Amino acid sequence: MRMRLLATAAAVLAVAATAAAAAVSTGTASGLRYAVTRLLTAELARDGAGACAVLDAPLATTVDGRSCAQRWDARIDRMLAVPGGRGRLRADLHAVANAPVAIDGLYGTIALPHPLLDGRSRLYWTDDCWMLTG
Numbered sequence: 289m290r291m292r293l294l295a296t297a298a299a300v301l302a303v304a305a306t307a308a309a310a311a312v313s314t315g316t317a318s319g320l321r322y323a324v325t326r327l328l329t330a331e332l333a334r335d336g337a338g339a340c341a342v343l344d345a346p347l348a349t350t351v352d353g354r355s356c357a358q359r360w361d362a363r364i365d366r367m368l369a370v371p372g373g374r375g376r377l378r379a380d381l382h383a384v385a386n387a388p389v390a391i392d393g394l395y396g397t398i399a400l401p402h403p404l405l406d407g408r409s410r411l412y413w414t415d416d417c418w419m420l421t422g
Contacts, residue, residue: 314391314393314394314413315391315396315413315416315417315418316391317389317391317396319417319418320389320391320396320398320411320418321384321385321387321389321398322418323342323411323417323418323419323420324342324380324384324398324400324404324409324411324418324420325381325384326338326341326342327339327342327404327420328377328380328381328384329381330342331364331367331377332374332377332378332381334361334364334365334368335364336356336357336358336359336360336361336362336363336364337356337357337360339360339364340356340357340360342418342419342420343356343360343419343420344411344412344414344419344420344421344422345414345419346421346422347405347420347421347422376401376402377402379401379402380400380401380402380404383400383401384398384400387399387400394412394413394414395410395411395412395413395421396410396411396412396413396418397409397410397411398411404420405420405422406422408422410422
């Protein structure tokens with residue numbers, strides 16, 4: 289009887305460990321590409337709020353009384369005011385489908401012709417989605 293109880297307990301623990309490991313999954317390359325596509329599409333549409341939806345929480349906060357959408361709208365305006373700015377965003381959007389993606393735990397990168405933020409295209413897996421991080 290004791291052996292059966294131990295065997296049953298071991299089986300239950302094995303199932304629980306497997307379920308816990310599955311719950312701590314990271315994102316996929318296709319999911320990362322989707323997040324980057326959402327961000328670039330929002331930028332091309334001059335939609336700061338849409339871009340903020342793909343930003344990791346520390347980037348999406350209010351800073352100096354300006355909401356994320358206000359700050360990102362201004363950033364998009366600056367990017368698009370530069371000669372070739374819209375072309376760079378379109379080139380990145382076109383490259384997303386075939387750009388090399390690297391995932392290391394909860395972080396992922398995508399090699400685009402023009403990095404997304406501060407010279408990097410780094411995303412963080414949080415709340416079951418990829419978010420651009422600084």
